[in-house]
Amino acid sequence: MFSFVRRRMYTSALPLIIVLLGVFLLARLTGDPTNLYLSESATPEQRAAFAEQNGFNDPLITQLIDYFKGVLHLDFGTSLRTGESAAEMALRAFPATLQLAFATMLLAIVGAVVVGCWAAYRPNSLADRFSSLLSMTAASIPDFWFAITGVWLFAVLLGVLPTSGVDAGVLSWILPVATLMIRPLGVLTQVVRGAMVSALSAPYIRLARSKGAGDFRVVSHHALRNAAAPALTVAGDLMVSLINGAVVVEAIFGWPGIGKLMIDAILQRDFAVLQAAVLLTAVSIFLLNIIIDACYALLDARVREPARV
Amino acid sequence: MKRNTRRLTAMALAGVAVAASGCSVANSGGGGYDLNTLRIVLPQEPPTLEPCESSLTSTGVVVRSNITEPLVERNPTTGDLEPLLATDWEQSSPTEWTFTLRDGVTFSDGAPFTAEDAAFSIDRAVNSDLQCNVDGYVFGDEVLTLQTPDENTVVVGTTKPDPILPLRLSFVEIVPRTTSMTEKVREPIGTGPYAIRDWEYGQKLILARNDTYWGDAPAFPVAEYQWRSEGSVRAAMITNDEADIATGLGPEDGAGDLGVPFQNNETTALRMQATEPPLDDIRVRQAINYATNRTGIVKALFRDLGQPAAQLIPSGVVGYNDQLQPWPHDTDKAKALIDEARADGVPVDREIRLIGRTAQFPKIAETIEVLQSEFAEIGLNVKIEMMDTASQLEYQLRPFPPNTGPYLLMIMHGNQAGDAAFTMDQYMLSDGPQSAYGTAEFDAKIRAAEQLEGEARQDAFAELFAEEPQQIMQMAYLAHMRGILGKSPRVDYTPNSATGDEMRLAAMSPAADRTDKS
Numbered sequence: 001m002f003s004f005v006r007r008r009m010y011t012s013a014l015p016l017i018i019v020l021l022g023v024f025l026l027a028r029l030t031g032d033p034t035n036l037y038l039s040e041s042a043t044p045e046q047r048a049a050f051a052e053q054n055g056f057n058d059p060l061i062t063q064l065i066d067y068f069k070g071v072l073h074l075d076f077g078t079s080l081r082t083g084e085s086a087a088e089m090a091l092r093a094f095p096a097t098l099q100l101a102f103a104t105m106l107l108a109i110v111g112a113v114v115v116g117c118w119a120a121y122r123p124n125s126l127a128d129r130f131s132s133l134l135s136m137t138a139a140s141i142p143d144f145w146f147a148i149t150g151v152w153l154f155a156v157l158l159g160v161l162p163t164s165g166v167d168a169g170v171l172s173w174i175l176p177v178a179t180l181m182i183r184p185l186g187v188l189t190q191v192v193r194g195a196m197v198s199a200l201s202a203p204y205i206r207l208a209r210s211k212g213a214g215d216f217r218v219v220s221h222h223a224l225r226n227a228a229a230p231a232l233t234v235a236g237d238l239m240v241s242l243i244n245g246a247v248v249v250e251a252i253f254g255w256p257g258i259g260k261l262m263i264d265a266i267l268q269r270d271f272a273v274l275q276a277a278v279l280l281t282a283v284s285i286f287l288l289n290i291i292i293d294a295c296y297a298l299l300d301a302r303v304r305e306p307a308r309v
Numbered sequence: 310m311k312r313n314t315r316r317l318t319a320m321a322l323a324g325v326a327v328a329a330s331g332c333s334v335a336n337s338g339g340g341g342y343d344l345n346t347l348r349i350v351l352p353q354e355p356p357t358l359e360p361c362e363s364s365l366t367s368t369g370v371v372v373r374s375n376i377t378e379p380l381v382e383r384n385p386t387t388g389d390l391e392p393l394l395a396t397d398w399e400q401s402s403p404t405e406w407t408f409t410l411r412d413g414v415t416f417s418d419g420a421p422f423t424a425e426d427a428a429f430s431i432d433r434a435v436n437s438d439l440q441c442n443v444d445g446y447v448f449g450d451e452v453l454t455l456q457t458p459d460e461n462t463v464v465v466g467t468t469k470p471d472p473i474l475p476l477r478l479s480f481v482e483i484v485p486r487t488t489s490m491t492e493k494v495r496e497p498i499g500t501g502p503y504a505i506r507d508w509e510y511g512q513k514l515i516l517a518r519n520d521t522y523w524g525d526a527p528a529f530p531v532a533e534y535q536w537r538s539e540g541s542v543r544a545a546m547i548t549n550d551e552a553d554i555a556t557g558l559g560p561e562d563g564a565g566d567l568g569v570p571f572q573n574n575e576t577t578a579l580r581m582q583a584t585e586p587p588l589d590d591i592r593v594r595q596a597i598n599y600a601t602n603r604t605g606i607v608k609a610l611f612r613d614l615g616q617p618a619a620q621l622i623p624s625g626v627v628g629y630n631d632q633l634q635p636w637p638h639d640t641d642k643a644k645a646l647i648d649e650a651r652a653d654g655v656p657v658d659r660e661i662r663l664i665g666r667t668a669q670f671p672k673i674a675e676t677i678e679v680l681q682s683e684f685a686e687i688g689l690n691v692k693i694e695m696m697d698t699a700s701q702l703e704y705q706l707r708p709f710p711p712n713t714g715p716y717l718l719m720i721m722h723g724n725q726a727g728d729a730a731f732t733m734d735q736y737m738l739s740d741g742p743q744s745a746y747g748t749a750e751f752d753a754k755i756r757a758a759e760q761l762e763g764e765a766r767q768d769a770f771a772e773l774f775a776e777e778p779q780q781i782m783q784m785a786y787l788a789h790m791r792g793i794l795g796k797s798p799r800v801d802y803t804p805n806s807a808t809g810d811e812m813r814l815a816a817m818s819p820a821a822d823r824t825d826k827s
Contacts, residue, residue, distance in 0.1 A: 035702040039445020044708075046440060081356045083495060084510070093511055148541055155549045156563075163545040164537055166512070254537045256511040268356070269699050 008293050012286045020071070023278045024064055024271075032056075033269030037080055054080065067275065076279070077272030081264075086272035090258060090280045096166075097250070097257035098284070101242040104177050108184035109235055116192025116231075117219050120200060131189045138186025147179045147252045164253040176253045180246060184238040191234045195227035202226070229299050236292035240285050347529040347800065347817055350543050351536045352557040354511065359493040360482035361434040361441030364725065366810055370556065371534060373811040375516065376417075377482035377499030380408055380427060380463075381475050385807035388625060388727050390475055394422065394483055394500060403470040408478075410461045414523045416485050417504035424457035429486040431455055431465060431478065437490055445742070447480045447726070449734060472762040473728055480726070502527045502815045516814070528818035540671070544568065547795035554802065554817070555795030556809065559671030560612040564795045570614055571804040573792035575723045576621050577670065579663075579680070579785040580705075580736075583746035585715035590655045592646040593689075594782045597717070598636040599643035600683045607788050610672040610679065614793065618786035620774040621722055621732050625806060628729025628758075628770025635786070636778075643687040651688075661691045662716035666701040669721055670790060677719065691717070707742050721790070725810045729770035730759045736784075737777060746783050751776070 034047055034056075042050075051057045055066060070076060076087040115134065118127035154175065155163040161175055162168040199205065200223050208222050247259035258277050265274035355368045360377045363369040374382060380395035395408040414422040432455055434441050435448050454466035467474060484497055496505050502524065503516035514534040518527060535552070537543050544562040546552040558564050579597070587593045603617035616623075619633035651657045663684070665677040677693055684691040696704075703710055704718050720743070724732050733755045739747025754776070758769035777783070794804045802817040 031700050031703060033699060035706050036699050038440050039442045042440065042445060043450065049438075050440065082510075083357070083493065089510070148539070151542060151545050152563075156545050159549065163549050163551055164542050165535065165551070251538050252542055254512075254535065254542070260538075261511070267697055267699065 004297055005290055005294060008290045012289060016282055016286055019282045020068075020275070020279060021064075023275055024067055025060075027266075027269075027271045027274050028060065028063075030266065030269060033080060033271070036269060071279065076276035079265075079270050079273045081268045081270045081273070086270075086276035089261060089273055090276040093256060093258040093261045093277070094280055094284070096255060097243060097246055097259060100173075100176060100180065100246055100249070100255060100257060101239060103173060104180040104242055105184060105235065105239050107177060108181050108188055108238070109231075111181075111185050112188030112192050112231070113224070116189045117196050117224060119189070119193045120196030121215070121219060123197070128193075131193055134186040135190045136186075138183045141182060143179050143182065144248050144252070146182060147175065147249060150175045150179060151252075166255065176249050176255055179249050179253075180242060184235070184242065187238060188231060188235060191231050192227060195230045196223055199223035199227045225299075229296060232292065232295055232299065236289065239288060239292075243284060243288070244281060343531070344819075345529065346531040346533050347554070347814060348552045349532060349534045349554045349812075350546050350552040350556070350795075351534055352538060352540070352543070354536045355514070357493065357495045358497055358505070358508075359441075359495065360430075360484055360497050360499065361439060361443050361493070363482050364443045364446045364480055366723075369725075369810050370812050371514065371516075372482060372497070372499075374501060374813050374815075375503045375532075376501045376505060377484060377497055378501050379479045379481055379483060380410070382479050383476060383727050383807075385625075385727075385805040388627065390479065394427070398475050400472075401464065404468070405464055405466045406471075406474045407462060407464045408475075410463065411523065412461065414500050415521045416498050416500055417519045417521060418485070418498050419521060420485050420487070422483070422485075422500055423460045424463045425460075426486050427463045427483055428455040428457050429488075429490075430483045431463075431481050433484070433488065433490055434481045439491075439493055441493075443480045446735075447477050447731070470760060472760065472766070473730060476726055476728055503532060506531070525815070527815040529814065532814050544795055547797055550797065550799075552795070553797040553800045554812075556792075556812070558793040558795050560614055560793065561671065562793070564793060567795055567797065568793040569796050569804055570791050570793055571808060572623060572625075572806050573723070573790055573809045574623060574626075574725065574806045575670070575721050575790040575792070575809070576618050576623060577676075577719065577721045577787040577790060578618070578621060579787065580718045580720050580743075580745060581783055581785065582709075582713070582716050582718070583781075583783055585713075587650065587655045587657045587659055587689075588661065588715045588717075590650050590653075591782055592650045593655065593657060594785075596643040596646040596650075596687055597684060597689075598778075598782070598785045599639045599646070600687045601636065601680065601785050601787065602638045602683060603635050603787055604638065606676055606679055610675050611788065611790070614791040615788040616791075618789045620786060621736060621784060622724050622729055622774075623789040623806075626724050626727050626729060626732075627767055628732075628774065630771035630774045632771075633775060640683075640687060647688045657688060658690050659715060661689060662694050662714060663691045663719075664694050664696060664701060664704055664716055665719045667695050667697055669701075669719065673719065676787075680717075705743055707740070707744075709745065717785075719787075723810065725807065729774070733759070733770070733773065737773070737781075744783065747781060751781060 034050055038046060038050055055063055079086050079089060115127055115131050119131040122128065151163050154161040161171055166172045205218060205222055208218050246257055247263055249255060250257045250260040251263060258281060262274060262277045265277060353367050355371050357368060358372050358376065360372055363372045378393050380393060381390045381398065382393050384391050394411055394414060396411050397409040399407055401407040410424055410427060416422060431453060435444050435453050451467060456464040458464065465474060483500060488494055496508060502519055502522045504519045506515045506517040508514045516532045518530045540557065540559050540562040543555040544558050544564040547555045547564055547567045558568055581588050581594050581597065583589055583594060607613060607615045607617055617635040619635045620630060622629050647657050663677060663681050665673050674695065681691050681693050704716065705720060722732060722736065735741050735743045737747060738744055738752050738755055754773055758766065758773060761769050792809055794808060796802060799820050800817050801820050
């Protein structure tokens with residue numbers, strides 16, 4: 001298992017470097033931050049001093065080398081906007097995003113397993129139709145619309161949930177999680193249903209039934225275990241997109257996460273914060289992928305051992 | 310396989326634990342409603358509370374007259390300067406103003422306020438290398454001299470006579486002389502009615518009543534700021550009783566009866582890059598003015614929350630010309646002017662960029678589309694470009710990018726100071742930081758008007774606003790805007806023209822029936 005993880009680390013390092021390089025270059029293509037940070041009547045000398053102080057005068061390759069040197073020393077620079085350490089800002093925001101993503105994915109998996117198994121076990125039943133509806137909803141409703149409609153319906157009209165914020169305990173979680181959950185729940189339900197339909201028609205299921213196994217045992221102990229691998233793969237991809245893409249939900253609901261931090265950093269041309277946030281997210285996704293692959297390897301021995309010919 | 314199942318179960322439980330830790334969210338504090346707390350929701354978190362950056366709206370709206378105070382402040386209703394940390398001031402010589410300071414004032418950390426602090430704060434904001442925004446916006450490249458003949462007197466000197474120096478100094482917030490002169494501070498100490506209690510970055514900012522405040526204690530012991538970027542969510546927080554005050558609302562955000570309209574000092578206009586053909590021909594610029602249906606835009610898009618504009622400042626600002634009428638909407642006349650210019654060889658078919666800033670004001674995207682359609686109707690080739698703030702500022706502020714071609718830029722100007730000099734310096738001088746065109750003759754008239762006082766000053770600036778379209782016509786004015794403030798029935802507060810830039814918490818008090826509504 002250790003060698004498997006080591007192999008995955010080696011293969012993931014290159015994409016990580018490419019991501020860092022890409023963010024560094026693309027951030028600088030978005031324009032000059034000077035006008036955002038200096039006064040309206042800043043003289044050419046003051047502008048030059050600002051550029052000099054922040055290294056914007058250096059050739060791009062020099063800036064890039066300095067950045068990578070900083071990363072190796074865990075120095076990600078200082079925010080132009082707040083004057084704080086960029087790493088501190090990213091590390092402070094990231095746990096809130098992780099919490100939101102994990103809670104969303106956990107509930108999506110539980111929901112998808114229940115509805116997907118039921119739909120597969122009873123084709124054309126109410127559950128089957130519900131699973132189709134979920135998938136269509138996931139594909140067609142933008143999360144922005146769902147979030148705003150949710151605020152209007154549950155906070156303004158019915159008054160049962162807070163509009164936003166994180167101060168109302170478990171109630172604060174309902175709208176953000178529900179908004180984020182639509183897509184993973186719809187997609188996963190279809191994956192679980194498809195895998196379960198295939199598993200339930202396999203010979204070993206007939207054998208289990210012939211040996212007297214009950215419906216629940218057949219589904220939960222035999223079919224679901226074999227249907228879990230494809231669902232896990234898709235869940236991993238969805239989790240990555242949740243960590244990466246909670247921007248809209250964080251912005252609307254005032255969730256103090258890294259997605260909103262990244263958007264603010266882009267709008268304010270706060271390069272150091274943007275780079276630190278992207279690096280942290282990329283490293284987390286890289287670790288998450290290793291965990292997912294390790295889980296996959298635990299489920300399927302063919303994955304963890306290289307093929308012997 | 311059982312071992313594997315156990316491992317997976319353990320991992321799942323770990324996931325549950327991480328998620329469940331979260332009925333309290335990382336990077337957040339506790340909540341709960343408190344009758345003694347004034348709850349305010351802003352569109353964005355202040356990037357800093359550095360007092361010398363208080364001419365930035367997102368900073369000033371929290372800092373000014375709440376945490377820190379200036380020597381004098383302008384009454385937004387009457388336009389008069391009123392004493393604050395200075396009780397008296399006079400022009401002691403053509404280039405010097407003497408301020409007598411208030412006795413018995415202390416900073417929130419207990420240190421006494423003296424003339425040295427006042428001189429230090431002015432020096433720090435205006436003369437230092439800190440690159441303070443207030444320096445550029447209010448003082449340009451002026452360098453001030455400072456003397457403190459005694460503990461209660463500060464003398465401020467200018468290089469040439471400045472009749473509105475006290476008004477300019479109303480933008481300088483006073484900090485203790487122990488504040489860094491080489492670095493900006495994020496959480497300042499001041500003499501204001503409130504002091505910073507806690508700032509959970511990214512989440513909320515809490516101010517608590519400054520018990521050493523020299524004036525009347527504010528009604529609310531605590532003020533809590535939060536921020537939500539979405540206007541409809543801010544409005545919902547008011548209607549759902551999660552906030553008492555919400556700023557920056559639009560008519561479509563849904564605050565309903567809890568949305569209070571107010572004149573907010575902002576004026577929108579199209580700045581025409583008159584150095585580039587075909588915009589270098591005044592007939593084309595006149596045609597653009599004739600083609601702009603201000604009344605229609607204000608009525609249909611702004612839902613009458615605004616007034617068609619004929620100049621860049623609203624009424625109430627020194628220099629406003631109440632005789633000027635908005636340019637009439639006359640498409641036929643506009644077409645005729647374009648045809649005439651075309652006949653004279655002006656390249657009216659050249660593509661003109663129409664640049665707007667995303668989310669600059671409610672309905673900006675629709676406004677830009679309407680304008681593009683109106684300009685296309687008179688025969689101009691106009692292409693829309695929406696930009697974020699940083700990109701748009703490259704076109705708004707000098708030095709402008711090279712080789713841009715002709716462009717029309719949507720601007721929104723807020724004259725916070727109440728005097729036309731601030732507008733003229735920025736937008737009308739030929740080399741003003743936000744001006745693209747002008748003449749030496751008009752520059753001289755501006756400089757002359759800036760030396761005047763009283764009625765003569767008012768008349769001179771009013772005359773310049775009437776003259777500018779005849780000689781230069783750099784702008785197609787659109788509307789004097791009105792803002793909407795979301796206000797809970799729990800709070801008594803009347804917004805004024807300064808509310809968007811300087812929202813005084815001490816002016817807010819619990820409504821009489823506040824407790825009945827909890």
